[in-house]
Amino acid sequence: MKLKNIVIITIVFGTIWSCRKDDDPIGEVVPPRSIIEVAAEDDAEIREFLSTHFFNYEDFQDPPEGFDFKIQFDTISGENEDKTSILDSGSLPGIEFGMETITIPSAAFRITDGEEAEHTLYYLIARQGVSEETPTIGDDVALRYEGLLLNGTIFDNSGSQPLLLNLTAGDGRGLTIGFGNGVEYLKTGIDFIDNGDGTVSYSDYGIGAIFIPSGLAYFNGSPSSLIPTYSPLIFKIDALAYQKDTDFDGDGIPSILEDVDGDGNLNNDNTDGDILANFNDTDDDGDGIPTREEIILDDEGNFVGFKDTDGDGIPDHLDRDS
Known part of the structure; x- marks a missing residue:
């Protein structure tokens, strides 16, 4: 059964906007900070948290009766x-723990100083799921999550039932780059149970946490008054299931294959320069011919490959004069 038949939710683009600090005088424009300086500060703060806190790993290694399989953080001190x-x-x-470094230009936050900085996200996998593969940045994933600041303040919670999120487009909650890239490390479950009351339950799914610097999140903006500017974020994740080779725009090409530059970010691939990135555009080169008519599909409409009619090395769906 497809995920969209399990969880129904409207998927729209999340928007990042800048917020004025409460203590800034009205009318005063505060210039954004250097993305390089903030990246270094965020990494130091995250590593300080990671080195001074632990999670309930013993519960995951030897689950007690009635364990809810929720990650809990606590400070290393006293009896701990x-x-x-x-x-x-x-x-x-x-237990798995790792990190990924992602380079982000300040232009991603509409800053024109030309800077770019390496940002490190950290991921913790308390229990890996049983699916054979992990989702890609282009896939729809059914998950539960809780978002919190390093001080423990909870700023968002998906609730007990799963949400269906596209790891690039989100669902209108302002999905971050770090969130999507972090979920890629979690395998999901493969089975679900229909509870007969309109809800479903999952088993053998991945459980983890992602620790994200502000440059992979909202930087100098915020979708919520609960998130101060330049805040590193933590997300606890239950990765329940995913739709392999999700085709977000229905143009016949799996979204992950619309990452033209191969940098793991689908939002910056926009061949025709309109307002839509390729993964959300049914005519990627803007030539008036639908992308579906410029690729190779099988009799069931599944993607087979790309065409290059004029042999210039550019696939037809990205080539206005093919």
Whole structure:
């Protein structure tokens, strides 16, 4: 059964907008900070949290009766002085911990200083799912999540039932680059149970957390008054199921194959220069011919490959004069 038959939700683009700090005088324009400086500060703050906190890894290694399989963080101190930090948790049996570095230009936040900075997201996998593969940045994923600041303040919660999110487009909640890239490390479950009351339950799904610097989140803007500017974020994730090779715009091409420059960001691939990125555009080159008519599909409408009619090395669906 397709995910869209399990969870129905309207998927729209999330919008990042700038917010004035409460203590800034009305009318005073505060210039954005250097993305390079903020990246360094965020990484130091995140690593400080990771080295001074642990999670309930013992519960995941030997689940007690009635365990809810929820990640809980606590400070390494007092009776918890001997706990293994999150930063070192990859050494524990059954636990995965890692990081990914992503380069982001300041232009991504409409800043014109020409800077770019490397940002590191950290991921913790308390329990890996049983699916054979992980979702890609272009896929629809059914998940539950909780978003919190490093000080423990909860700013968002998806609730007990799953939401269907496209890892690039989101669902209108202002999905971040770091969120989508972090979920890619979690395998999902493969089975679900219809509870007969309009809800479904999942088993054997991936459970983890993502630690995201502000440059992979909202930087100098925020979708919520609960998120201060330049805030690193934490998301606890239950990755329940996903739709392999999601075709977000229905143009016949799996969304992940519309990452033309291969940088793991679908939003910056816009061949015809209109307002729509290719993964959300049914005519990628703007020549008036639908993309579906410029690619190779099988009899059932499944993607087979690209055409290059004039042999110039540019696929027809990206070539206005093919």
